[in-house]
Amino acid sequence: MPRVLVVGAGIAGDTIALMLGRAGWEVTVAEIAPGLRGGGQAVDLRGDCREVLIRLGLLDEVRTKLLFQRGAAWVNADGHPLATMPVEAFDGNGYVSKEELLRSDLSRVLHDAAGPEVTHLFGETVEALEDAPNGVSVRFRTAPPAEFDLVIGADGAHSRVRRLRFGPEESFRRPLGLAHAWFTMDETPETPSIDGWFLTHNTPGSRSTEVRPGHPGKQEVGFTFPATALPPRHDRAAQLALLDKVFADVGWRAPEFLVAARSAPDFALDTFDQIHVPTWYDGRVVLLGDSAWCASPLSGLGTALALRGAAELADAIEAADALRLPHRLSDALVAFEREMRPRALAAQRLFPGRVRQAAPRTEFGIHATAWLIRQVQDPRLEKVFRRLMAGRGHEVAA
Numbered sequence: 001m002p003r004v005l006v007v008g009a010g011i012a013g014d015t016i017a018l019m020l021g022r023a024g025w026e027v028t029v030a031e032i033a034p035g036l037r038g039g040g041q042a043v044d045l046r047g048d049c050r051e052v053l054i055r056l057g058l059l060d061e062v063r064t065k066l067l068f069q070r071g072a073a074w075v076n077a078d079g080h081p082l083a084t085m086p087v088e089a090f091d092g093n094g095y096v097s098k099e100e101l102l103r104s105d106l107s108r109v110l111h112d113a114a115g116p117e118v119t120h121l122f123g124e125t126v127e128a129l130e131d132a133p134n135g136v137s138v139r140f141r142t143a144p145p146a147e148f149d150l151v152i153g154a155d156g157a158h159s160r161v162r163r164l165r166f167g168p169e170e171s172f173r174r175p176l177g178l179a180h181a182w183f184t185m186d187e188t189p190e191t192p193s194i195d196g197w198f199l200t201h202n203t204p205g206s207r208s209t210e211v212r213p214g215h216p217g218k219q220e221v222g223f224t225f226p227a228t229a230l231p232p233r234h235d236r237a238a239q240l241a242l243l244d245k246v247f248a249d250v251g252w253r254a255p256e257f258l259v260a261a262r263s264a265p266d267f268a269l270d271t272f273d274q275i276h277v278p279t280w281y282d283g284r285v286v287l288l289g290d291s292a293w294c295a296s297p298l299s300g301l302g303t304a305l306a307l308r309g310a311a312e313l314a315d316a317i318e319a320a321d322a323l324r325l326p327h328r329l330s331d332a333l334v335a336f337e338r339e340m341r342p343r344a345l346a347a348q349r350l351f352p353g354r355v356r357q358a359a360p361r362t363e364f365g366i367h368a369t370a371w372l373i374r375q376v377q378d379p380r381l382e383k384v385f386r387r388l389m390a391g392r393g394h395e396v397a398a
């Protein structure tokens with residue numbers, strides 16, 4: 001039985017593991033975290049997401065995890081809305097769409113669907129990848145070395161597989177100029193209700209404070225601000241100090257969120273980046289998901305691309321009959337990239353002004369953004385809006 005190593009048990013990693021396991025491969029998944037990673041905000045179930053979940057037979061299960069959401073509202077310091085976009089806007093395909101669930105719930109469903117042919121090694125990663133006559137020889141951090149017919153780097157935007165095999169992160173990273181912190185906050189009797197609304201409070205200096213629905217009794221919090229470099233990922237104290245400094249003079253609920261960030265188990269902070277890698281495969285090592293083509297959370301398409309990419313890779317491997325004839329894997333990787341690259345490029349072409357809209361710079365920009373959000377919902381302007389969105393990957397996911 002041919003063996004595949006998937007590095008990273010995220011959306012892309014667990015989807016390809018599930019598909020190749022079902023297709024008859026022996027699959028090992030190495031995930032650096034000690035368990036399946038929780039955290040993350042809402043992802044939607046449109047287009048590619050829905051299609052791949054139907055194909056996996058998991059849509060019904062995923063739909064039992066939907067969040068209760070009413071829509072998005074942009075509020076001033078007193079909490080009064082400057083603009084709103086209910087879930088019904090654009091036939092349920094607006095900023096907050098009709099069917100969304102937490103990334104962690106989707107990840108759990110994909111993970112739990114794997115059969116006995118998939119083995120997960122948690123707290124594990126790769127230290128070296130070397131070509132062997134019929135595959136790739138892998139040195140792990142703790143597990144004994146092993147040889148695989150194929151290695152899939154599904155280890156996210158900061159991919160180690162990419163670094164080991166394709167080059168340093170800086171060669172592929174295009175920062176968009178903003179950073180984002182996100183975490184889950186427990187509600188207390190004093191916590192203001194958000195009643196299903198995704199609330200955003202913008203402040204001059206491109207600082208945005210956000211809160212959106214989570215599981216019952218929880219709210220999902222976000223801070224967005226200008227940055228292209230951040231304190232090291234393991235230095236939580238330095239990350240929190242940075243947030244305290246940047247959001248010190250921001251009102252609304254920012255002070256409450258800054259306190260909550262200190263005890264949030266799933267706190268994370270990262271820059272909004274895109275990843276552009278000229279070729280996604282090298283020998284029998286291939287990149288999948290954010291490690292290959294991260295379009296940034298601003299695209300709204302990270303999950304859809306991860307699921308679609310896994311399906312395209314699985315299809316290309318099957319079409320090349322690589323289960324029986326592993327030497328044909330190189331043909332499969334060429335076909336995979338040919339099919340997937342146009343979709344990734346379309347998603348990376350962000351809507352004009354998207355970065356500015358996520359965190360406007362000035363008071364004028366904040367009001368202009370709110371005005372625009374109100375205007376785009378005018379049915380007479382819908383055609384113009386749809387034309388602006390064309391060719392940016394959303395027709396795939398809409």
Ligand SMILES: Cc1cc2nc3c(=O)[nH]c(=O)nc-3n(C[C@H](O)[C@H](O)[C@H](O)COP(=O)(O)OP(=O)(O)OC[C@H]3O[C@@H](n4cnc5c(N)ncnc54)[C@H](O)[C@@H]3O)c2cc1C
Pocket residue numbers: 007008009010011012013030031032033037038039040041042103124125126154155156157158159160161182268288289290291296297298300302303306
């Ligand atoms: C905890 C978390 C929360 C997220 N929240 C959001 C969100 O709120 N909004 C949004 O738009 N996007 C979010 N994302 C990104 C989103 O999941 C991806 O854009 C998209 O789903 C593509 O998924 P991926 O599988 O390629 O990458 P990811 O979902 O990032 O998964 C990569 C996986 O690889 C693992 N990994 C990393 N390095 C190594 C290594 N060296 N060895 C082994 N494993 C490794 C990670 O722990 C992770 O489990 C989040 C990602 C994570 C991991």
